[in-house]
Amino acid sequence: MFFTLPGRIRTLAPGPLTAGGKNLSEKENVTFEKERYRIIAEHPCYSEKARHRFGRMHLAVAPKCNIQCNFCVRDFACVNENRPGVTMEVLTPVVALEKVKQALSDYPFIKVIGVAGPGDPLANEETFETLRLVREEFPNITFCMSTNGLMLSEKLPELVKLGVATLTVTINAVDPEIQGQICDHINYHGKTYKGVEGAKIQIKNQLEGIEAAAKAGLVVKVNTVFVPGINDRHMVEIAKKIRERDVYIMNIMPLIPQGAFAHIRAPTPEETQAAQDASEPYVRQMRHCRQCRADAYGYIDQDMTQMSEERRNILKIQTKEDMEKAREILEKKGKEEA
Template sequence: MKKERWDNLGSKFAHLTSAHPCYNEKAHFTTARIHLPVAPRCNIQCNYCIRKLDKCEHRPGVAGSILNPREALVRLDKYAKEMQNLKVVGIAGPGESLANEDSFETMRLVHEKYPGLIKCVASNGLMLSERVDDLVKAGVTSVTVTINAVDPEVGAKIYSFVRYHDKTYKGVEGAKLLIEKQFEGIKKASEAGLNVKVNTVLIPEINFSQIKEIAKKAAENGAIIMNIIPMIPLNKFEKERPPDCDELNIARTIAEEFLPQFRLCRQCRADAVGVPGAEPCGSPVQQRATSEYYHA
């Protein structure tokens, strides 16, 4: 069954997955991508996340500066000339892509000038079902949704708040709303023809028991691949321990019953550019976690 799932992934979305370094392990070492940091605002607060403008720190939620759509296109122009193997343009924050209108304008401009490049966005999924049509119109073909729980009681331990249509929800209420919208969004995105990847941040003492259900429900709603990434201890979770190599392996094995697993994630900055597999890691925590990924 596992081989069949990989075969299905390769056939249905081959034109995208074969070239995308976050979907295909061979492309991970040969294909360049660029993240355009045009999305500073976020509509949820994860307890492991700190958004930051920083030139040196290598992790999600970090960018050297925030660009407007025209500036982002200029940045893409520069690297498109320099990198013949640049095939993917993504928006991965440093906040929530779909909570920033500049994300849609940026992708529209990119698609207009570079229709052959793969366009993707990373999202927490809260607004996905409402913005799928806008993504399709902007030329986006791939979306990554970070889902960390299916049980609202567990989600309440991971998210400080959820801000939806100008109202703030906390605790179980906020987590329940977010989880419902995430799977609703995955289903609608898949039905619209987008290929959907699910990211899950593994926090051993909190959501390890959720891995199987996340993978199962994501697959049922149309996701095609999953990426389990180690939590980097920050913010309210600065004293939580990241998963070790064995825990990552076990989690991926459990989830692989339902979805193919991508195992080489570098946990990139929001302004990353280049071939992921050729980049050094940043912080000691990230170095350790990524080393475990590559040698697991």
């Protein structure tokens, strides 16, 4: 069994691991907790305090998807929309690596590299090739992944080997009757399953997958799309189920009316907050989500895919000036202590 911290792989004796580091030796547990704390503290989705200090970069290398949700429309070459599934282009793994090199050089506040689409990352081999290339070049970067969870248990060993540290799984229902209304069909091992039949497979795989991921040491977030009239009274039930599986944080996201759900209204901010408040006793709530694009990079509140080149250059200059000031302060402090 593998237990992974970003940048290195360690083999441990067989036996279950948990997100809290149980069943590790005392020394290993301390190392685990320190690294876990750093990952959370530097991830803008997992820590609200991190959103203004650290950035993330999504690599749009995964166009294929193995399910079809009724609210999902995956668009390419879209500049002005800010939502999941939107990207200016689909990247090859080699091009993705070059973009990471440039971004980390220009904007060192980016601490997280993730794959979030525009399809499902686990349904695309390009995802794994991209992560391999980036890991070789940047062994200490934090890897993040978003998935619908259908193939999570099967692909988890590979994610662990690649050093994926944080994982987001979209779970919109834990009742097949409800999920069957949200997801039109799934494609699983070469066969298509529709409605409730597909929902049963997906929910089973999702819950087993997030439990296994947490035990393997990944920090797990669950995204739930709030669909009025369908799963609006189901949020607490989802929260209870994922709490049992050591999920770190839950993100209740308002529906964006489109696709087959274009006729359904978006929930009001008050309705979304009420769902978050009701779920909070069971699992920590993320309340600062911006429903990012599949190619988003920079701060959560300042997606540079939607900035002018001039604005990006200004941010680049500011970042370098900040680094120089920080370096001067550290050098001065070091001389004073000496």
